[in-house]
Amino acid sequence: MDYLTAPLDETSRAALAATGLRYAVLDNDDAAALEGWIRADFRGFHGKRPSAEVLEEARGSFAGRRNTGVYDDEGATSDPVGTVNTWPAPLTVPGGARVDSWAISSVTVAPTHRRRGIATALLGGELRTAHALGLPLAILTVSESVIYGRWGFGPATWATAWSVDTKRVGWAGGETPGRLSFAEPAEYEETGARVLDRVMASRAGEIGLEPYLAKRLIGPMKGDPDADKLRLVRYDSAEGEPEGFVTYVLKDDPEDDFTRHTVVVNHLAAATPEALRTLWRFLIELDLVAEVKVWTRGVDEPYQSLVNDIRGARVTELQDHLWVRILDVPAALQARTYERDGSLVIDVADDLGLAGDRFRLTVRDGRAEVQATEDTADVSLPVAALGSAYLGHDVVRGLSLAGRIQGDAEALDRLFRTTVPPRLSTWF
Numbered sequence: 001m002d003y004l005t006a007p008l009d010e011t012s013r014a015a016l017a018a019t020g021l022r023y024a025v026l027d028n029d030d031a032a033a034l035e036g037w038i039r040a041d042f043r044g045f046h047g048k049r050p051s052a053e054v055l056e057e058a059r060g061s062f063a064g065r066r067n068t069g070v071y072d073d074e075g076a077t078s079d080p081v082g083t084v085n086t087w088p089a090p091l092t093v094p095g096g097a098r099v100d101s102w103a104i105s106s107v108t109v110a111p112t113h114r115r116r117g118i119a120t121a122l123l124g125g126e127l128r129t130a131h132a133l134g135l136p137l138a139i140l141t142v143s144e145s146v147i148y149g150r151w152g153f154g155p156a157t158w159a160t161a162w163s164v165d166t167k168r169v170g171w172a173g174g175e176t177p178g179r180l181s182f183a184e185p186a187e188y189e190e191t192g193a194r195v196l197d198r199v200m201a202s203r204a205g206e207i208g209l210e211p212y213l214a215k216r217l218i219g220p221m222k223g224d225p226d227a228d229k230l231r232l233v234r235y236d237s238a239e240g241e242p243e244g245f246v247t248y249v250l251k252d253d254p255e256d257d258f259t260r261h262t263v264v265v266n267h268l269a270a271a272t273p274e275a276l277r278t279l280w281r282f283l284i285e286l287d288l289v290a291e292v293k294v295w296t297r298g299v300d301e302p303y304q305s306l307v308n309d310i311r312g313a314r315v316t317e318l319q320d321h322l323w324v325r326i327l328d329v330p331a332a333l334q335a336r337t338y339e340r341d342g343s344l345v346i347d348v349a350d351d352l353g354l355a356g357d358r359f360r361l362t363v364r365d366g367r368a369e370v371q372a373t374e375d376t377a378d379v380s381l382p383v384a385a386l387g388s389a390y391l392g393h394d395v396v397r398g399l400s401l402a403g404r405i406q407g408d409a410e411a412l413d414r415l416f417r418t419t420v421p422p423r424l425s426t427w428f
């Protein structure tokens with residue numbers, strides 16, 4: 001699939017042209033154009049002006065992506081007024097298959113050009129392009145939760161943030177075998193990428209990481225103000241197999257108490273329960289530390305079971321994280337497995353006309369067969385709700401109670417929900 005050279009979506013090109021704007025896919029070898037695009041992207045997220053070394057690193061990072069811009073050729077600057085980039089990312093689905101999904105990122109519109117339909121053209125264009133490329137799903141992580149429902153995305157994984165009061169809690173977990181050692185991030189990149197790949201393959205909701213996304217977790221990136229403070233501790237099993245790592249920064253106590261540093265975790269990757277336990281024990285037993293803060297963890301993290309005082313480990317945030325947009329219902333539903341068998345007719349409504357139809361879903365021995373049907377629907381739902389339910393998170397009952405799924409939601413819930421909730425442990 002040549003997603004880098006796939007043609008621009010004609011509907012969006014025409015809509016933008018009608019308002020005097022030009023829609024273009026960048027040639028990633030055109031350094032000046034790509035740098036202008038990166039500047040616009042950073043500005044769109046209220047970031048700093050990128051330095052020359054940050055621009056160089058970002059050009060390398062985005063070289064494998066389809067970078068698209070919207071240009072106002074009548075304006076005073078040649079940088080784009082709208083940006084988006086996309087690439088096929090392997091999304092792990094229940095059962096462990098990794099399904100190429102259209103990952104969408106860097107959606108920005110210059111504040112000088114907001115609310116004139118540029119994002120609408122960009123999103124519609126990306127979804128139609130992914131559909132034409134035959135990808136069954138589009139995925140993204142969002143800056144604001146109100147933006148993407150209108151394009152048929154639904155929240156499909158939730159993330160937690162935690163604060164652990166390490167002056168209060170003690171270790172209550174089981175054995176912590178294996179070996180911990182400090183490593184320099186630059187020397188650990190290859191091993192870290194392998195560990196991350198193992199972690200990402202093992203849980204529905206995680207995505208395979210491009211080198212850039214892996215590097216962000218191993219660190220440090222150019223221009224990172226905490227680069228010099230970033231520490232990496234690796235975990236290797238008793239047999240010497242790399243199975244996890246944690247990257248973190250120590251922050252001083254604002255009251256200047258040297259015994260009360262805060263550990264801010266950049267990323268914790270654990271491919272085995274032993275790695276998770278051992279790395280957590282390391283974090284909570286660090287001397288001269290009062291608090292460990294961690295973000296983007298699953299909803300089923302066992303931190304309260306690892307400590308002897310449950311209230312010393314608190315969830316400080318619970319938030320929607322990965323959003324899923326189904327583009328091809330049969331392909332998406334046949335790619336995952338199911339924990340129970342059953343048969344159901346679902347009527348899927350899609351305002352964009354990409355995936356809507358009525359389907360019979362028959363699950364035997366955990367595998368689904370999905371076909372269009374004229375039979376009476378058991379369940380009717382918008383494509384965004386199907387995206388929310390797709391990875392197995394416990395959302396169906398709530399959507400039904402809220403009146404956003406009609407019909408036999410219990411049967412849908414029985415089929416779709418998984419014992420282990422899906423998780424995405426990074427942003428993209």
Ligand SMILES: CC(=O)SCCNC(=O)CCNC(=O)[C@H](O)C(C)(C)COP(=O)(O)OP(=O)(O)OC[C@H]1O[C@@H](n2cnc3c(N)ncnc32)[C@H](O)[C@@H]1OP(=O)(O)O
Binds near residue numbers: 044109116120121142
């Ligand atoms: C996957 C990612 O990259 S997530 C990152 C998203 N980007 C950001 O948060 C960066 C800062 N924000 C922006 O750059 C812009 O405000 C964007 C990209 C969110 C929206 O761009 P715009 O071109 O202004 O959106 P557009 O004009 O197409 O609006 C489409 C609809 O979405 C609504 N909408 C757009 N942004 C928002 C928002 N932030 N909050 C609420 N509604 C919004 C508009 O009101 C409009 O609704 P309508 O169709 O009912 O009139």
